Amino acid sequence: MQEEKALRGYENLTVPAITRVLVERVVRCPFSVAHDYAEEFLRDAEREVEVRVPLRDFVHSLPGQAHEPVKLVFALHPDDTETGRGHDAMMIEWRAGTRLFPDFHGTLRLRIASVETTRLTFEGAYRPPFGAPGVVFDAVIGHRIAEATMRDLIKRIGDALEARELAFETQMRRDAAAPEAPESPGG
Numbered sequence: 001m002q003e004e005k006a007l008r009g010y011e012n013l014t015v016p017a018i019t020r021v022l023v024e025r026v027v028r029c030p031f032s033v034a035h036d037y038a039e040e041f042l043r044d045a046e047r048e049v050e051v052r053v054p055l056r057d058f059v060h061s062l063p064g065q066a067h068e069p070v071k072l073v074f075a076l077h078p079d080d081t082e083t084g085r086g087h088d089a090m091m092i093e094w095r096a097g098t099r100l101f102p103d104f105h106g107t108l109r110l111r112i113a114s115v116e117t118t119r120l121t122f123e124g125a126y127r128p129p130f131g132a133p134g135v136v137f138d139a140v141i142g143h144r145i146a147e148a149t150m151r152d153l154i155k156r157i158g159d160a161l162e163a164r165e166l167a168f169e170t171q172m173r174r175d176a177a178a179p180e181a182p183e184s185p186g187g
Contacts, residue, residue, distance in 0.1 A: 017135045019143050021106075022123040023150045026113045027158040029165040034110050034118040035088070041160040042074040042090060049094075070094040070101070079109055087111075092124070102126040106150070108157070118161070122154045 029037065049072045072094040079089035090108040106124020113119040126146060128138035138146075 029161040031112040037161045037164045
């Protein structure tokens with residue numbers, strides 16, 4: 001009886017739908033430096049980034065992308081999803097400032113895939129806008145837009161990691177191939 005009284009007034013309350021999305025990519029970049037490179041990319045993205053949706057993901061004959069500037073923020077937090085050695089995960093949020101693109105909350109996790117590669121796992125959630133019609137739109141196409149957007153961002157992050165590692169390796173090869181300067185007399 002007491003419990004029934006406590007619940008009165010909440011009968012018509014509904015929890016808004018939340019859509020979850022997960023994308024992964026393995027990049028040619030050792031785990032030992034991948035985290036630093038990803039943080040650098042996200043710091044740059046905090047200044048200015050656009051969410052991009054490749055249109056070909058929906059209609060194969062359409063070229064180009066739909067894009068919207070967003071405010072992206074990220075923060076490190078301990079990742080306890082796996083036992084053993086502790087890692088930091090990167091919490092990522094973005095807001096487009098328009099109701100057409102929902103606010104997004106996600107986590108980027110980096111894990112060792114092999115000696116030379118790192119697995120990026122990007123999972124997140126958003127609440128489809130516009131209530132019940134938005135939930136229907138999300139079920140039909142919206143979740144595909146969200147997944148394409150996340151794939152695009154993880155691709156950009158992965159490309160940045162690979163480019164940084166390639167630049168480092170190239171410089172290391174140049175340094176190794178360069179003849180050593182002769183020592184000057186007297187030391």
